Amino acid sequence: MKKVSHMPDYQGIFSDKRLDKRGNIISSLLLNSRSSSIKGITENEAEQKGFYRFLENEQVNESKLINEITLRCGLNGKARDVLVIQDTTSIGLSKHSKHLKPNSGIGLVGNKLGLGFLAHCSLVMDADDETMLGFSDVHLWHREVDKSNNTTRVYKRQYIEDKESFRWIQSGYNSKKVLKLARTITIIEDREGDIYEQFCLIPDEKTHLLIRSRDNRSLVNKERLYDILASEPLSGTYTIKVESDKRKNKEGRTATIEVRHKKVLIQKPGGKISKKHPLQLELFAVEAREINGPKKDAIKWRLLTTQPVTNFNEAIDVIKKYKQRWNIEQVFRLLKKQGFRIEESELTSGWAIRKLTILLLNNILRIIQLLLAYGNEESQSIKEVFSSEEIVCLRVLTNKMEQKKSQVQNNYPEENLSWASWVIARLGGWKGYTKQRPPGPITIKRGLEKFDLIYQGWILAKQV
16 A cells, blocks of 8 residues: 655645745644644744744635645545545634734634634545545635524525535535545535435445434435334344543443444425435435433434445444544544644634644644554554654654563554554553553644654754
8 A cells, every 4th residue: 555645745835935845844843743832843933933924924825725735635545445524613712812813714603602713624534444544625714794504594595505504515526526536435424414415416436425314304205214214124233332431421331233224215305405406315324223322322323325235234334434433523622622722822813823723634634543543453554654763762662661561562563553553652641551441632642742852852862
Protein backbone atom coordinates (compact mmCIF):
# COMPACT_ATOMS: atom_id res chain seq x y z
CA MET A 1 0.00 0.00 0.00
CA LYS A 2 1.35 3.42 -0.94
CA LYS A 3 2.43 5.90 1.70
CA VAL A 4 -0.20 8.25 3.10
CA SER A 5 0.77 11.91 3.42
CA HIS A 6 -0.59 14.28 6.06
CA MET A 7 2.09 16.96 5.65
CA PRO A 8 0.70 19.94 3.70
CA ASP A 9 2.54 21.18 0.62
CA TYR A 10 1.59 24.71 -0.42
CA GLN A 11 3.98 24.99 -3.35
CA GLY A 12 2.06 26.82 -6.09
CA ILE A 13 -1.11 27.14 -3.98
CA PHE A 14 -1.02 30.89 -3.29
CA SER A 15 0.68 32.05 -6.52
CA ASP A 16 3.28 33.73 -4.34
CA LYS A 17 6.50 31.88 -3.50
CA ARG A 18 6.89 33.76 -0.21
CA LEU A 19 3.40 32.76 0.96
CA ASP A 20 3.93 29.18 -0.25
CA LYS A 21 7.14 28.98 1.79
CA ARG A 22 5.54 30.61 4.85
CA GLY A 23 2.62 28.18 4.64
CA ASN A 24 4.94 25.17 4.68
CA ILE A 25 6.91 26.58 7.64
CA ILE A 26 3.73 27.25 9.64
CA SER A 27 2.29 23.81 8.86
CA SER A 28 5.53 22.20 10.02
CA LEU A 29 5.46 24.21 13.25
CA LEU A 30 1.85 23.21 13.96
CA LEU A 31 2.33 19.55 13.10
CA ASN A 32 5.44 19.14 15.20
CA SER A 33 4.21 21.11 18.22
CA ARG A 34 0.70 19.58 18.51
CA SER A 35 -0.50 22.95 19.81
CA SER A 36 -2.69 25.78 18.48
CA SER A 37 -1.03 28.56 20.48
CA ILE A 38 0.88 30.76 18.05
CA LYS A 39 2.94 32.25 20.88
CA GLY A 40 3.71 28.76 22.15
CA ILE A 41 4.91 27.23 18.90
CA THR A 42 6.98 30.13 17.50
CA GLU A 43 10.57 30.59 18.60
CA ASN A 44 10.83 34.37 18.36
CA GLU A 45 8.81 37.53 17.80
CA ALA A 46 9.61 37.72 14.09
CA GLU A 47 8.31 34.19 13.53
CA GLN A 48 5.21 35.00 15.56
CA LYS A 49 4.47 38.12 13.51
CA GLY A 50 4.99 36.15 10.31
CA PHE A 51 2.37 33.64 11.46
CA TYR A 52 -0.14 36.43 12.21
CA ARG A 53 0.49 38.12 8.86
CA PHE A 54 -0.03 34.82 7.06
CA LEU A 55 -3.44 34.30 8.67
CA GLU A 56 -4.47 37.92 8.03
CA ASN A 57 -3.36 37.92 4.37
CA GLU A 58 -6.34 38.04 1.98
CA GLN A 59 -4.44 35.91 -0.56
CA VAL A 60 -4.41 33.11 2.03
CA ASN A 61 -8.12 32.44 1.74
CA GLU A 62 -10.11 29.47 3.00
CA SER A 63 -10.72 27.99 -0.43
CA LYS A 64 -6.98 27.66 -1.15
CA LEU A 65 -6.28 26.03 2.22
CA ILE A 66 -9.19 23.64 1.71
CA ASN A 67 -8.09 22.92 -1.86
CA GLU A 68 -4.67 21.77 -0.62
CA ILE A 69 -6.09 19.49 2.06
CA THR A 70 -8.68 17.90 -0.24
CA LEU A 71 -6.26 17.46 -3.15
CA ARG A 72 -3.92 15.52 -0.88
CA CYS A 73 -6.84 13.41 0.35
CA GLY A 74 -7.80 12.55 -3.21
CA LEU A 75 -4.29 11.23 -3.91
CA ASN A 76 -4.27 9.26 -0.66
CA GLY A 77 -7.58 7.62 -1.62
CA LYS A 78 -6.49 6.34 -5.03
CA ALA A 79 -7.55 2.71 -5.71
CA ARG A 80 -8.99 2.29 -2.20
CA ASP A 81 -12.43 1.48 -0.83
CA VAL A 82 -13.10 4.57 1.28
CA LEU A 83 -15.54 5.75 3.93
CA VAL A 84 -16.54 9.44 3.91
CA ILE A 85 -17.87 10.46 7.33
CA GLN A 86 -19.76 13.77 7.38
CA ASP A 87 -20.85 15.90 10.31
CA THR A 88 -21.25 19.51 11.47
CA THR A 89 -19.97 21.32 14.55
CA SER A 90 -20.27 24.90 15.79
CA ILE A 91 -17.26 26.90 16.98
CA GLY A 92 -18.41 29.22 19.75
CA LEU A 93 -16.46 32.47 20.20
CA SER A 94 -18.81 34.44 22.46
CA LYS A 95 -16.27 34.59 25.30
CA HIS A 96 -13.96 36.68 23.11
CA SER A 97 -16.60 38.63 21.20
CA LYS A 98 -15.33 41.98 22.53
CA HIS A 99 -11.94 41.37 20.93
CA LEU A 100 -13.24 40.21 17.56
CA LYS A 101 -13.36 42.57 14.62
CA PRO A 102 -16.88 43.13 13.25
CA ASN A 103 -17.79 41.60 9.89
CA SER A 104 -14.87 39.18 10.00
CA GLY A 105 -16.48 35.80 9.30
CA ILE A 106 -18.41 35.51 12.57
CA GLY A 107 -22.17 35.16 12.97
CA LEU A 108 -24.87 33.48 15.00
CA VAL A 109 -24.58 29.87 16.18
CA GLY A 110 -26.57 27.57 18.42
CA ASN A 111 -29.53 29.32 20.04
CA LYS A 112 -29.14 32.43 17.86
CA LEU A 113 -27.51 34.24 20.77
CA GLY A 114 -23.98 32.85 20.62
CA LEU A 115 -21.35 34.10 18.18
CA GLY A 116 -19.02 31.97 16.12
CA PHE A 117 -19.09 29.94 12.92
CA LEU A 118 -19.98 26.45 11.76
CA ALA A 119 -17.85 23.73 10.17
CA HIS A 120 -19.08 20.81 8.08
CA CYS A 121 -16.29 18.28 7.50
CA SER A 122 -16.00 15.07 5.47
CA LEU A 123 -13.42 12.77 7.06
CA VAL A 124 -12.06 10.01 4.80
CA MET A 125 -10.61 6.68 5.90
CA ASP A 126 -9.76 3.35 4.29
CA ALA A 127 -12.71 0.97 4.70
CA ASP A 128 -10.43 -2.06 5.15
CA ASP A 129 -7.49 -1.05 7.37
CA GLU A 130 -8.93 2.15 8.97
CA THR A 131 -6.06 4.33 7.73
CA MET A 132 -6.85 8.04 7.97
CA LEU A 133 -6.71 9.51 4.44
CA GLY A 134 -7.70 13.12 5.08
CA PHE A 135 -10.69 15.37 4.38
CA SER A 136 -12.55 15.31 1.07
CA ASP A 137 -14.52 18.46 1.89
CA VAL A 138 -14.46 21.25 4.48
CA HIS A 139 -17.16 23.92 4.52
CA LEU A 140 -17.09 26.86 6.95
CA TRP A 141 -19.87 29.43 7.23
CA HIS A 142 -21.66 31.78 9.60
CA ARG A 143 -25.37 32.61 9.89
CA GLU A 144 -26.88 36.01 9.28
CA VAL A 145 -29.26 37.59 11.83
CA ASP A 146 -32.38 36.95 9.71
CA LYS A 147 -31.46 33.41 8.62
CA SER A 148 -34.47 31.06 8.71
CA ASN A 149 -34.14 27.58 10.22
CA ASN A 150 -36.10 24.33 10.35
CA THR A 151 -38.57 25.76 12.89
CA THR A 152 -39.81 28.52 10.60
CA ARG A 153 -42.53 28.34 7.94
CA VAL A 154 -40.28 30.03 5.38
CA TYR A 155 -37.71 27.26 5.74
CA LYS A 156 -40.29 24.49 5.25
CA ARG A 157 -41.50 26.07 1.99
CA GLN A 158 -38.00 26.14 0.49
CA TYR A 159 -36.45 23.67 -1.94
CA ILE A 160 -33.51 21.71 -0.53
CA GLU A 161 -31.04 23.77 -2.62
CA ASP A 162 -32.08 26.89 -0.67
CA LYS A 163 -31.79 25.30 2.77
CA GLU A 164 -28.75 25.19 5.02
CA SER A 165 -29.13 21.39 5.11
CA PHE A 166 -28.13 21.30 1.43
CA ARG A 167 -24.57 21.21 2.78
CA TRP A 168 -24.93 17.41 3.21
CA ILE A 169 -25.66 16.99 -0.49
CA GLN A 170 -23.09 19.55 -1.63
CA SER A 171 -20.39 17.83 0.45
CA GLY A 172 -21.37 14.56 -1.21
CA TYR A 173 -20.90 16.12 -4.65
CA ASN A 174 -17.53 17.60 -3.63
CA SER A 175 -16.32 14.35 -2.08
CA LYS A 176 -17.18 12.38 -5.22
CA LYS A 177 -15.08 14.80 -7.30
CA VAL A 178 -12.14 14.71 -4.89
CA LEU A 179 -12.23 10.91 -4.58
CA LYS A 180 -12.71 10.17 -8.28
CA LEU A 181 -9.68 7.83 -8.18
CA ALA A 182 -11.07 5.76 -5.29
CA ARG A 183 -12.41 2.28 -6.03
CA THR A 184 -15.64 2.67 -4.02
CA ILE A 185 -17.09 5.41 -1.78
CA THR A 186 -19.47 4.98 1.17
CA ILE A 187 -20.78 8.26 2.59
CA ILE A 188 -21.79 7.94 6.27
CA GLU A 189 -24.00 10.44 8.12
CA ASP A 190 -26.00 10.77 11.31
CA ARG A 191 -29.75 11.49 11.46
CA GLU A 192 -29.45 15.08 10.23
CA GLY A 193 -28.38 13.72 6.85
CA ASP A 194 -31.58 11.67 6.42
CA ILE A 195 -32.79 13.74 3.45
CA TYR A 196 -34.93 12.19 0.70
CA GLU A 197 -33.32 14.28 -2.04
CA GLN A 198 -29.88 13.09 -1.04
CA PHE A 199 -30.81 9.46 -1.72
CA CYS A 200 -31.98 10.62 -5.17
CA LEU A 201 -28.89 12.66 -6.09
CA ILE A 202 -25.71 11.19 -4.59
CA PRO A 203 -25.58 7.38 -5.14
CA ASP A 204 -24.10 6.00 -8.38
CA GLU A 205 -22.37 2.83 -9.56
CA LYS A 206 -19.49 3.23 -7.07
CA THR A 207 -21.00 5.53 -4.41
CA HIS A 208 -23.26 4.36 -1.56
CA LEU A 209 -25.05 6.24 1.20
CA LEU A 210 -25.28 4.94 4.80
CA ILE A 211 -27.38 7.20 7.02
CA ARG A 212 -28.99 6.77 10.42
CA SER A 213 -32.75 7.16 10.07
CA ARG A 214 -34.26 10.29 11.57
CA ASP A 215 -37.94 9.78 10.70
CA ASN A 216 -40.34 6.85 10.81
CA ARG A 217 -40.81 7.20 7.07
CA SER A 218 -43.88 6.12 5.14
CA LEU A 219 -43.50 3.13 2.84
CA VAL A 220 -45.36 2.61 -0.44
CA ASN A 221 -47.62 -0.03 1.17
CA LYS A 222 -48.77 2.61 3.72
CA GLU A 223 -46.78 0.96 6.50
CA ARG A 224 -44.15 2.72 8.58
CA LEU A 225 -40.42 2.03 8.42
CA TYR A 226 -39.85 1.35 12.14
CA ASP A 227 -42.91 -0.87 12.43
CA ILE A 228 -41.97 -3.05 9.49
CA LEU A 229 -38.39 -3.40 10.77
CA ALA A 230 -39.55 -4.42 14.25
CA SER A 231 -41.79 -7.12 12.78
CA GLU A 232 -39.01 -8.67 10.70
CA PRO A 233 -37.62 -12.09 11.78
CA LEU A 234 -34.40 -11.95 13.77
CA SER A 235 -31.40 -12.14 11.42
CA GLY A 236 -28.86 -12.79 14.20
CA THR A 237 -27.21 -11.41 17.33
CA TYR A 238 -23.75 -10.26 18.36
CA THR A 239 -22.14 -8.82 21.49
CA ILE A 240 -20.03 -5.73 21.98
CA LYS A 241 -18.22 -4.24 24.96
CA VAL A 242 -19.54 -0.81 25.96
CA GLU A 243 -16.90 1.17 27.82
CA SER A 244 -17.73 3.02 31.02
CA ASP A 245 -17.86 6.82 31.02
CA LYS A 246 -17.23 8.44 34.39
CA ARG A 247 -18.06 11.91 33.03
CA LYS A 248 -21.61 10.79 32.24
CA ASN A 249 -21.86 8.36 35.18
CA LYS A 250 -22.22 5.38 32.83
CA GLU A 251 -21.06 1.91 33.81
CA GLY A 252 -19.39 -0.44 31.35
CA ARG A 253 -21.30 -3.47 30.10
CA THR A 254 -21.37 -6.24 27.53
CA ALA A 255 -24.31 -5.52 25.24
CA THR A 256 -26.17 -8.14 23.22
CA ILE A 257 -27.45 -6.70 19.94
CA GLU A 258 -30.30 -8.08 17.84
CA VAL A 259 -30.06 -7.46 14.10
CA ARG A 260 -32.92 -7.20 11.60
CA HIS A 261 -32.88 -6.04 7.98
CA LYS A 262 -35.28 -5.55 5.09
CA LYS A 263 -35.41 -4.11 1.59
CA VAL A 264 -37.97 -1.28 1.62
CA LEU A 265 -39.66 1.13 -0.77
CA ILE A 266 -39.62 4.61 0.75
CA GLN A 267 -42.52 6.87 -0.22
CA LYS A 268 -41.66 10.38 -1.45
CA PRO A 269 -42.59 12.71 1.42
CA GLY A 270 -44.80 15.76 1.12
CA GLY A 271 -43.42 19.28 1.18
CA LYS A 272 -41.33 21.29 -1.24
CA ILE A 273 -39.57 18.52 -3.21
CA SER A 274 -38.74 18.79 -6.89
CA LYS A 275 -40.98 16.87 -9.31
CA LYS A 276 -37.87 15.45 -10.97
CA HIS A 277 -37.27 13.18 -7.98
CA PRO A 278 -38.94 9.73 -8.06
CA LEU A 279 -42.12 8.95 -6.14
CA GLN A 280 -40.41 6.07 -4.34
CA LEU A 281 -36.91 4.83 -3.53
CA GLU A 282 -35.62 1.31 -3.01
CA LEU A 283 -33.34 1.23 0.04
CA PHE A 284 -32.09 -1.33 2.53
CA ALA A 285 -32.93 -0.85 6.21
CA VAL A 286 -30.92 -2.35 9.08
CA GLU A 287 -31.88 -2.28 12.76
CA ALA A 288 -29.40 -2.91 15.60
CA ARG A 289 -31.22 -3.05 18.95
CA GLU A 290 -29.73 -3.85 22.37
CA ILE A 291 -31.52 -6.50 24.45
CA ASN A 292 -32.22 -5.63 28.10
CA GLY A 293 -30.00 -2.55 27.98
CA PRO A 294 -30.42 0.54 30.20
CA LYS A 295 -33.62 2.36 29.23
CA LYS A 296 -31.95 5.70 28.62
CA ASP A 297 -28.77 4.61 26.86
CA ALA A 298 -29.67 1.31 25.18
CA ILE A 299 -28.23 0.98 21.67
CA LYS A 300 -30.88 1.35 18.97
CA TRP A 301 -29.77 2.18 15.45
CA ARG A 302 -32.01 2.18 12.40
CA LEU A 303 -29.86 2.60 9.32
CA LEU A 304 -30.80 3.31 5.71
CA THR A 305 -28.35 2.40 2.96
CA THR A 306 -28.12 1.98 -0.79
CA GLN A 307 -25.70 -0.92 -0.19
CA PRO A 308 -27.52 -4.26 -0.73
CA VAL A 309 -28.22 -6.14 2.51
CA THR A 310 -29.55 -9.68 2.01
CA ASN A 311 -28.12 -11.59 4.98
CA PHE A 312 -26.76 -11.24 8.52
CA ASN A 313 -23.10 -10.80 7.47
CA GLU A 314 -23.98 -7.97 5.09
CA ALA A 315 -26.03 -6.30 7.83
CA ILE A 316 -23.07 -6.57 10.23
CA ASP A 317 -20.84 -4.98 7.57
CA VAL A 318 -23.20 -2.00 7.39
CA ILE A 319 -23.27 -1.66 11.20
CA LYS A 320 -19.46 -1.81 11.42
CA LYS A 321 -19.14 0.91 8.81
CA TYR A 322 -21.59 3.15 10.63
CA LYS A 323 -19.65 2.70 13.90
CA GLN A 324 -16.76 4.54 12.25
CA ARG A 325 -18.84 7.73 12.49
CA TRP A 326 -17.41 7.98 16.02
CA ASN A 327 -14.17 9.23 14.44
CA ILE A 328 -15.64 12.53 13.20
CA GLU A 329 -16.88 13.21 16.73
CA GLN A 330 -13.32 12.71 17.99
CA VAL A 331 -12.08 15.19 15.35
CA PHE A 332 -14.41 17.87 16.72
CA ARG A 333 -13.58 16.98 20.32
CA LEU A 334 -9.87 17.41 19.61
CA LEU A 335 -10.49 20.66 17.79
CA LYS A 336 -12.32 22.20 20.73
CA LYS A 337 -12.42 22.05 24.54
CA GLN A 338 -10.07 19.23 25.56
CA GLY A 339 -7.88 19.32 22.48
CA PHE A 340 -6.54 22.31 20.58
CA ARG A 341 -9.03 24.72 22.20
CA ILE A 342 -9.79 26.63 19.03
CA GLU A 343 -12.72 28.33 20.81
CA GLU A 344 -10.23 29.97 23.19
CA SER A 345 -8.17 31.53 20.41
CA GLU A 346 -7.35 35.19 21.10
CA LEU A 347 -6.93 36.11 17.45
CA THR A 348 -8.92 39.28 16.70
CA SER A 349 -10.14 38.23 13.24
CA GLY A 350 -12.78 35.58 12.75
CA TRP A 351 -11.35 34.86 9.31
CA ALA A 352 -7.95 34.15 10.89
CA ILE A 353 -9.51 31.73 13.40
CA ARG A 354 -11.31 29.95 10.57
CA LYS A 355 -8.04 29.54 8.64
CA LEU A 356 -6.30 28.25 11.76
CA THR A 357 -9.11 25.70 12.14
CA ILE A 358 -8.38 24.31 8.68
CA LEU A 359 -4.64 24.12 9.41
CA LEU A 360 -5.28 22.22 12.65
CA LEU A 361 -7.16 19.45 10.87
CA ASN A 362 -3.81 18.02 9.77
CA ASN A 363 -2.68 17.75 13.41
CA ILE A 364 -5.89 15.97 14.34
CA LEU A 365 -5.45 13.38 11.59
CA ARG A 366 -2.19 12.19 13.16
CA ILE A 367 -3.80 11.87 16.57
CA ILE A 368 -6.75 9.87 15.21
CA GLN A 369 -4.29 7.69 13.27
CA LEU A 370 -2.55 6.73 16.49
CA LEU A 371 -5.84 6.28 18.32
CA LEU A 372 -7.10 3.79 15.72
CA ALA A 373 -3.74 2.02 15.58
CA TYR A 374 -3.78 1.14 19.29
CA GLY A 375 -4.36 -2.60 19.72
CA ASN A 376 -4.44 -3.20 15.96
CA GLU A 377 -1.64 -5.61 15.02
CA GLU A 378 -2.36 -5.00 11.32
CA SER A 379 -2.18 -1.20 11.52
CA GLN A 380 -0.38 0.88 8.91
CA SER A 381 3.38 1.22 8.75
CA ILE A 382 5.03 3.35 11.44
CA LYS A 383 7.14 4.97 8.70
CA GLU A 384 4.03 6.68 7.34
CA VAL A 385 3.73 8.74 10.53
CA PHE A 386 7.17 8.96 12.19
CA SER A 387 10.63 9.67 10.77
CA SER A 388 13.47 7.15 11.14
CA GLU A 389 15.09 9.32 13.83
CA GLU A 390 11.81 9.57 15.77
CA ILE A 391 11.47 5.78 15.62
CA VAL A 392 14.91 5.39 17.23
CA CYS A 393 13.82 7.74 20.02
CA LEU A 394 10.58 5.77 20.47
CA ARG A 395 12.60 2.54 20.75
CA VAL A 396 14.67 3.96 23.61
CA LEU A 397 11.53 5.13 25.38
CA THR A 398 9.95 1.68 24.99
CA ASN A 399 12.89 0.03 26.70
CA LYS A 400 12.48 2.37 29.67
CA MET A 401 8.70 1.95 29.88
CA GLU A 402 8.42 -1.82 29.70
CA GLN A 403 8.30 -3.70 32.98
CA LYS A 404 9.73 -7.16 32.35
CA LYS A 405 8.00 -8.88 35.29
CA SER A 406 4.54 -7.42 34.74
CA GLN A 407 1.86 -7.07 32.09
CA VAL A 408 3.27 -3.73 30.93
CA GLN A 409 4.78 -4.89 27.64
CA ASN A 410 4.74 -3.45 24.15
CA ASN A 411 4.05 -6.64 22.22
CA TYR A 412 3.13 -5.06 18.91
CA PRO A 413 5.40 -5.38 15.84
CA GLU A 414 7.87 -2.51 15.79
CA GLU A 415 7.23 -1.82 12.12
CA ASN A 416 3.54 -1.11 12.79
CA LEU A 417 1.96 2.10 14.04
CA SER A 418 0.31 0.15 16.90
CA TRP A 419 3.78 -0.18 18.47
CA ALA A 420 4.25 3.60 18.45
CA SER A 421 0.69 4.14 19.68
CA TRP A 422 1.51 2.11 22.81
CA VAL A 423 4.52 4.35 23.56
CA ILE A 424 2.64 7.60 22.92
CA ALA A 425 -0.26 6.47 25.12
CA ARG A 426 2.15 5.69 27.97
CA LEU A 427 3.67 9.16 27.64
CA GLY A 428 0.15 10.60 27.81
CA GLY A 429 -0.54 8.99 31.18
CA TRP A 430 -1.97 5.59 30.23
CA LYS A 431 -0.62 2.89 32.57
CA GLY A 432 -0.17 0.15 29.99
CA TYR A 433 -2.09 -2.71 31.62
CA THR A 434 -3.96 -5.03 29.26
CA LYS A 435 -7.14 -4.94 31.39
CA GLN A 436 -7.15 -1.13 31.48
CA ARG A 437 -9.52 0.86 29.30
CA PRO A 438 -7.84 1.75 25.96
CA PRO A 439 -6.35 5.26 25.73
CA GLY A 440 -8.58 8.05 24.40
CA PRO A 441 -7.83 10.91 21.99
CA ILE A 442 -6.88 13.39 24.71
CA THR A 443 -4.38 10.90 26.19
CA ILE A 444 -2.85 10.44 22.73
CA LYS A 445 -2.65 14.21 22.25
CA ARG A 446 -0.88 14.67 25.61
CA GLY A 447 1.49 11.85 24.70
CA LEU A 448 2.39 13.45 21.37
CA GLU A 449 3.05 16.80 23.05
CA LYS A 450 5.33 15.12 25.60
CA PHE A 451 7.09 13.10 22.91
CA ASP A 452 7.78 16.29 20.93
CA LEU A 453 9.54 17.83 23.95
CA ILE A 454 11.54 14.66 24.57
CA TYR A 455 12.47 14.37 20.91
CA GLN A 456 13.69 17.98 20.72
CA GLY A 457 15.91 17.30 23.74
CA TRP A 458 17.07 14.07 22.10
CA ILE A 459 18.15 15.92 18.94
CA LEU A 460 19.83 18.69 20.97
CA ALA A 461 21.79 16.12 23.02
CA LYS A 462 23.00 14.37 19.87
CA GLN A 463 24.16 17.69 18.40
CA VAL A 464 26.09 18.48 21.56
